[in-house]
Amino acid sequence: MSEFWLISAPGDQENLQALERMNTVTTKSNLSYNTKFSIPDFKVGTLDSLVGLSDELGKLDTFAESLIKKMAQSVVEVMEDAKGKVPENLLANGGLKEKMKYLKIDLTSFVTHFEWDMAKYPAKQPLVGVVDTLAKQLAQIETDLKSRTAAYNTLKTNLENLEKRSMGNLSTRTLSDIVSKEDFVLGSEYLVTLLVIVPKPSYAQWQKTYESLSDMVVPRSTKLIAEDNEGGLFTVTLFRKVIEDFKTKAKENKFTVREFYYDEKEIKREREEMSRLLSDKKQQYGPLLRWLKVNFSEAFIAWIHIKALRVFVESVLRYGLPVNFQAVLLQPHKKSSTKRLREVLNSVFRHLDQVAAASILDASVEIPGLQLSTQDYFPYVYFRIDLSLLD
Numbered sequence: 221m222s223e224f225w226l227i228s229a230p231g232d233q234e235n236l237q238a239l240e241r242m243n244t245v246t247t248k249s250n251l252s253y254n255t256k257f258s259i260p261d262f263k264v265g266t267l268d269s270l271v272g273l274s275d276e277l278g279k280l281d282t283f284a285e286s287l288i289k290k291m292a293q294s295v296v297e298v299m300e301d302a303k304g305k306v307p308e309n310l311l312a313n314g315g316l317k318e319k320m321k322y323l324k325i326d327l328t329s330f331v332t333h334f335e336w337d338m339a340k341y342p343a344k345q346p347l348v349g350v351v352d353t354l355a356k357q358l359a360q361i362e363t364d365l366k367s368r369t370a371a372y373n374t375l376k377t378n379l380e381n382l383e384k385r386s387m388g389n390l391s392t393r394t395l396s397d398i399v400s401k402e403d404f405v406l407g408s409e410y411l412v413t414l415l416v417i418v419p420k421p422s423y424a425q426w427q428k429t430y431e432s433l434s435d436m437v438v439p440r441s442t443k444l445i446a447e448d449n450e451g452g453l454f455t456v457t458l459f460r461k462v463i464e465d466f467k468t469k470a471k472e473n474k475f476t477v478r479e480f481y482y483d484e485k486e487i488k489r490e491r492e493e494m495s496r497l498l499s500d501k502k503q504q505y506g507p508l509l510r511w512l513k514v515n516f517s518e519a520f521i522a523w524i525h526i527k528a529l530r531v532f533v534e535s536v537l538r539y540g541l542p543v544n545f546q547a548v549l550l551q552p553h554k555k556s557s558t559k560r561l562r563e564v565l566n567s568v569f570r571h572l573d574q575v576a577a578a579s580i581l582d583a584s585v586e587i588p589g590l591q592l593s594t595q596d597y598f599p600y601v602y603f604r605i606d607l608s609l610l611d
Contacts, residue, residue, distance in 0.1 A: 222607035224331055224551050225561075226257060226527055227600050228535045229569055231544040239546060242568045250553055251561040253332075257547040259528045260336050260343035262350070264543060270533050273347055277530045280355055281603075284523040287362055291516040292609040294369050298509050309509070310609065312517050327520060327607050332549065334524055341525060351529065354522050361515050368511060372504050379497040382490075390417050390446065390453050395480055396487040398446045398453070404482040405457050411438065412460045417476040419451045426475060430456055433473065434466040453478070527603055534601045545601075565600065572599040 229235045246252045264270065296306050312330035325333075336343065341350050385394040395415065404413040418426045423444075431437050436459035446453040458466055467477045528547075535545040552558050596602070 222328065223558075224549055224605040224607070225252075226531055226547065226549055226603045226605060227565070228531050228545045228547040229572065229600050230539045231546045235569075235572075236546065238568050238571075239548060242548075242564065245564050245568070246550070246561060249557075249560070249564075251557045251564065252550040252552045254551075255332055255549050257334060257528070257531070257549040258336065259532050259547050260338070261543060262343050262347050262529075262532055263345070264536060264541065265346060265348070267537070269348065270537055273351060274530075274533050274537060276351060276355075277526060277533060280351065280358070281523070281526050281530060284354075284358055284519065284526055285606075287358060287365070288516060288519045288523055289609050291361075291365060291512055291519060294365065295509070295512050295516065296610065298372070298505065298512065306610070309513050310516060311513070312520050324517070328551075330521070331524060331605060331607070332551070334528070334549075336525065336528065337521070347529070347533070354526055354529075357522055358519060361519050364511075364515070368508055372501075372508050375497060375501055375504065379494075379501055382494050382497065389448050389450055391476065391478070394490065395446075395453070395478070396490045399480075399482065399487075401482070401484065403443065403445055403455050406482060410459055410461075411457055412463065413441075413455050413457045413482070414463070414466070415445075415478040415480050416454045416456055416470060417451050417478060418454055419474065420447075422474065423452065425473070426454060429473065430454075430475075433469040433475075434458065434462045436462045437466065524605070527605060530603055531601055534603075538601055566598065569598075569600040 229239055243254050246254060292306075292310055295309055296303060299306055299309065310327065311324040312327055313324065341353060343350070386397060387393060399415070405411045416426075416430075427442070430442055431439055438457040441455065441457035443455045444452045445455060456466075470477055531547050532543075535547070536543055539545055550561070552561055
């Protein structure tokens with residue numbers, strides 16, 4: 221599963237034994253894979269400041285998760301022709317161990333081998349400073365994401381609109397990539413070439429009748445220049461003065477005159493616009509994908525640091541001072557085992573908060589939790605990490 225439960229319990233002897241019991245039961249029953257989750261000792265400050273940070277971290281957690289999901293979706297959209305390779309582009313930088321420093325590792329490995337980045341987020345500075353650094357980093361990434369993806373999406377939309385004009389039937393699609401200069405009589409004061417859409421079953425009728433649909437139609441001037449599933453595009457040359465009469469007679473015979481006049485400059489402009497947009501999209505693709513990969517990793521790493529901070533703050537608020545707790549990361553083996561795993565945890569740590577443990581069975585009981593709804597409140601500190609970022 222791509223879901224993790226990050227929990228903590230007091231670090232005294234009784235609760236360390238409870239953690240051991242939890243490990244024994246969950247391993248024996250194959251419920252979860254458990255690892256210790258290391259969190260540094262931070263400068264605690266006042267309890268009042270911790271309550272404020274608890275609320276701020278909750279909002280920052282939600283923001284960070286939303287941001288990395290947006291970035292993951294942006295990678296999907298940019299890699300439109302290679303969606304199967306998306307997961308290999310959603311990675312995290314290696315850990316702080318020297319041999320892993322420059323490696324890209326999958327998200328699950330990063331979470332299970334998490335180490336606090338002391339260089340980027342010094343644990344010696346006040347907690348409020350660490351939170352502020354994370355918040356500013358994520359806000360900047362979001363700002364850059366909006367501007368970069370907006371520019372790329374505008375380009376992509378313009379290209380798609382041009383491409384759509386090359387699709388559809390002969391009645392609606394652009395003709396600039398179909399016709400050529402040789403198909404038309406150009407520069408004549410008296411003559412003009414029209415394009416007529418003729419249904420496939422009516423080809424023979426067209427050939428027999430087009431010269432007599434109006435006066436002043438040039439004999440043998442028709443030519444089939446394109447076809448689709450419904451019909452063909454024919455040229456016909458006639459005198460300018462009979463255009464309207466010819467259109468009326470053509471319509472009566474279920475032949476459709478396309479409103480199209482050959483303009484070499486306009487056709488050249490349209491073709492150059494398509495080439496330019498294709499070239500611009502190709503030029504932006506590489507830098508944008510590289511930016512997304514690097515900054516997805518940065519945002520993801522920041523998010524897991526926020527989870528660690530939430531565990532620290534909630535543990536101090538829940539279990540008191542001096543700071544003494546043990547954080548553990550659980551990875552449930554399968555969806556069907558989560559209910560049983562929750563029962564084991566509630567049983568093992570029931571002694572931490574008898575009222576909370578009882579309320580889990582009775583949702584009507586209100587618990588004065590730390591900005592947690594009753595359904596999310598457990599006797600132990602609990603946060604969920606869901607790596608299903610593309611669901």
